[in-house]
Amino acid sequence: DAGVIQSPRHEVTEMGQEVTLRCKPISGHDYLFWYRQTMMRGLELLIYFNNNVPIDDSGMPEDRFSAKMPNASFSTLKIQPSEPRDSAVYFCASSRLVDRWTQYFGPGTRLLVL
């Protein structure tokens, strides 16, 4: 089975540009999580969804960040406008209801904002 798929794997953009990160969770999984990882702050949860519905977005840094999950097989994390301090690795993870604490992480998107 395919794992969590993220695209793009690397993104370099200039400050002020819009950035869209994409995630395809494992088929049949009920939960989807977006994380950000930096050296300074470690791995932080940004938002998570249950059955496509956002449950907790308290980790979203500010209004420049938004996330959507239009269906069970696709989610996006958008940053508009992007800033250099948004540079990080963004991970998407998914889990099943019956085993919800076991999160399967995607390979991540390495974002660099110049």
Add this chain to the structure above:
Amino acid sequence: QQPVQSPQAVILREGEDAVINCSSSKALYSVHWYRQKHGEAPVFLMILLKGGEQKGHEKISASFNEKKQQSSLYLTASQLSYSGTYFCGTGPSGAGSYQLTFGKGTKLSVIP
């Protein structure tokens, strides 16, 4: 609140043992351990849900001391493949929430 891990980094020779600690200033309800190899995604190792619970995964085991609000990860007879950064994550007390708060990680390097 982010759990605190110690040590921040450790270097071992193959076959040596190591202990990684994870502590919290708040009551712990669950502790989750993940390993991340350089340039890769974190991979789930194990979860401890009850105080006093101990679990094992090959030669990697963990304990959870609810009273002391801490968990420890034990790596026995380390192998080169154990190298990576180990993260502990703590789960919320509220029912229905699956938000994990991760520590900053412990970088483990196993050398021949």
